[in-house]
Amino acid sequence: MNEELKEIYQQVILDHNKSPRNFRKIDPSTHSSEGLNPLCGDHVFIYLDIQDGVIADISFDGNGCAISKSSASIMTAELKGKTVEEAEIIFNQFHDMVTGKLTDEEEIENLGKLSVFQGVRDFPVRVKCASLAWHTMHAALHSETVVTTE
Amino acid sequence: MTEEINRAAYSHFDPELFRKDFPVLHQNIHGKPLVYLDNAATTQKPQVVIDTIAEYYKGYNSNIHRGVHQLSQKATDEYEKARVKIQKFLNAPKSREIVLLRGTTEAINLVASSYGRKFIKSGDEIIISEMEHHSNIVPWQMLCEQTGAVLKVIPMNDLGELRMDEYKKLLTEKTKIVSVVHASNTLGTENPVEEITRLAHTVGAKVLIDGAQAVQHFKVDVQAIGCDFYAFSGHKLYGPTGIGVLWGREELLEVMPPYQGGGDMILSVTFDKTVYNEIPYKFEAGTPNIADTIALGTAIDYIESIGIDQISTYESELYLYAEETILPIDEVTLIGCAEKKGSVFSFKLKDVHPHDVGTIMDMEGVAIRTGHMCTQPVMKHFGVPALSRISIGLYNTKADIDRAAEGIKKVLEVFA
Numbered sequence: 001m002n003e004e005l006k007e008i009y010q011q012v013i014l015d016h017n018k019s020p021r022n023f024r025k026i027d028p029s030t031h032s033s034e035g036l037n038p039l040c041g042d043h044v045f046i047y048l049d050i051q052d053g054v055i056a057d058i059s060f061d062g063n064g065c066a067i068s069k070s071s072a073s074i075m076t077a078e079l080k081g082k083t084v085e086e087a088e089i090i091f092n093q094f095h096d097m098v099t100g101k102l103t104d105e106e107e108i109e110n111l112g113k114l115s116v117f118q119g120v121r122d123f124p125v126r127v128k129c130a131s132l133a134w135h136t137m138h139a140a141l142h143s144e145t146v147v148t149t150e
Numbered sequence: 151m152t153e154e155i156n157r158a159a160y161s162h163f164d165p166e167l168f169r170k171d172f173p174v175l176h177q178n179i180h181g182k183p184l185v186y187l188d189n190a191a192t193t194q195k196p197q198v199v200i201d202t203i204a205e206y207y208k209g210y211n212s213n214i215h216r217g218v219h220q221l222s223q224k225a226t227d228e229y230e231k232a233r234v235k236i237q238k239f240l241n242a243p244k245s246r247e248i249v250l251l252r253g254t255t256e257a258i259n260l261v262a263s264s265y266g267r268k269f270i271k272s273g274d275e276i277i278i279s280e281m282e283h284h285s286n287i288v289p290w291q292m293l294c295e296q297t298g299a300v301l302k303v304i305p306m307n308d309l310g311e312l313r314m315d316e317y318k319k320l321l322t323e324k325t326k327i328v329s330v331v332h333a334s335n336t337l338g339t340e341n342p343v344e345e346i347t348r349l350a351h352t353v354g355a356k357v358l359i360d361g362a363q364a365v366q367h368f369k370v371d372v373q374a375i376g377c378d379f380y381a382f383s384g385h386k387l388y389g390p391t392g393i394g395v396l397w398g399r400e401e402l403l404e405v406m407p408p409y410q411g412g413g414d415m416i417l418s419v420t421f422d423k424t425v426y427n428e429i430p431y432k433f434e435a436g437t438p439n440i441a442d443t444i445a446l447g448t449a450i451d452y453i454e455s456i457g458i459d460q461i462s463t464y465e466s467e468l469y470l471y472a473e474e475t476i477l478p479i480d481e482v483t484l485i486g487c488a489e490k491k492g493s494v495f496s497f498k499l500k501d502v503h504p505h506d507v508g509t510i511m512d513m514e515g516v517a518i519r520t521g522h523m524c525t526q527p528v529m530k531h532f533g534v535p536a537l538s539r540i541s542i543g544l545y546n547t548k549a550d551i552d553r554a555a556e557g558i559k560k561v562l563e564v565f566a
Binding site for chain 1: 564
């Protein structure tokens with residue numbers, strides 16, 4: 001595999017694609033939203049259970065490519081237990097990383113597991129795949145029911 | 151045609167010779183020589199087509215049908231010559247039946263809104279098929295919403311062939327329009343458009359054939375088909391983007407109202423009354439796409455210099471080679487197995503999403519299409535969110551197919 005390809009299809013990403021975490025519906029949930037990427041057909045639902053400003057539980061289902069599926073999976077793993085304010089901050093940092101705005105190595109490292117998606121910035125058409133779950137989560141927090149990344 | 155003649159044609163066909171005519175093919179993508187297999191989306195342009203556009207802008211750019219000066223005369227002549235080339239290419243009876251538009255989509259919209267709004271009433275029925283491109287679905291849905299007409303859909307079988315038995319059941323005296331695709335962009339199926347037309351005419355319905363995926367692959371003769379309208383796009387026929395064609399029977403075009411108002415489509419204008427121009431100008435409001443129309447004429451000359459039958463035979467052989475080469479890969483499932491098909495190889499690759507297939511193949515220098523291909527009902531029929539598609543053009547070679555097969559194996563390596 002060449003370097004660029006290794007960068008985007010890292011083992012962690014392939015692993016989460018194969019066995020996604022929190023791949024289920026939370027019923028009833030306090031917040032939920034549906035995300036669509038009409039261009040490629042990626043389709044994700046995000047469910048949240050928020051108690052006293054803390055994400056007590058978060059899950060997803062739907063279908064999509066390896067990048068979108070693993071991004072949703074890793075996001076749910078990372079956000080569980082965080083406060084809504086923390087989730088907002090991480091959302092912005094993640095967005096800046098995949099769009100190439102966040103370049104500071106140390107800050108990227110602070111994102112922990114999420115940093116596996118930094119290679120996506122070299123594949124502009126795939127940025128939407130990586131960010132779909134995040135936009136959907138963000139929309140759910142703000143009580144929007146459907147979000148599209150077109 | 152006998153098999154012997156087919157082989158003879160094939161042996162004279164040298165794609166390497168034609169590859170030289172297409173500048174874009176000679177470049178590296180991610181450090182590897184480009185293999186372009188997304189021809190159903192758009193074809194590349196030969197140098198002669200590119201030159202025609204440059205010659206127009208450098209040598210005789212001017213508006214048509216209005217100036218008395220020499221440049222305008224030359225531009226008008228070349229523009230009208232292109233119309234005649236298109237007429238002959240389709241074997242249409244008259245050049246005044248050739249309407250120059252932006253593409254297939256606009257051609258279908260013109261028929262739906264002009265013919266549709268004048269002749270379609272509440273309760274009338276319009277028949278399309280399950281394998282239509284969105285551009286042959288949405289304009290009819292819009293017409294139905296406006297008029298109260300009802301949309302009926304010919305189903306297909308799991309091979310990706312239209313169910314002609316079901317089609318016959320749909321046809322009644324309520325049927326006013328039948329609009330179907332000649333060759334499917336997703337499945338490669340070549341539909342029996344002569345039979346579809348003949349049956350529609352028995353109940354008095356008008357027939358539109360969407361030829362966007364047909365004219366570049368085999369000979370199209372609108373008189374032999376017997377249809378009433380035929381539409382295609384220049385950019386899938388090795389010509390420029392932004393130019394397309396609607397052929398319509400003279401007697402129908404004559405009674406259809408204009409599609410847009412403006413200059414060039416009128417004979418006289420006063421504030422009391424406007425007299426519309428004759429066909430086809432009635433449907434060509436405003437300054438048309440002059441350069442690209444002339445260049446489409448050049449593209450047709452180019453195709454005819456090779457021979458559409460030669461191209462057809464060669465591409466069929468190459469498609470069979472793709473089946474022989476790619477189908478033995480266990481994880482590949484071919485979608486679209488019609489008895490009569492060609493040039494399109496759409497596939498599922500175990501549980502790998504087509505977008506991952508597309509990215510990895512692109513890294514290998516192989517350009518293919520991935521997604522729903524503007525045929526979401528087809529995706530639904532086969533229970534997939536999206537597909538990967540290899541589509542063949544006249545400049546593709548067996549080596550290209552080999553590179554695609556290697557690319558697919560690379561995807562499997564990553565997703566092992």
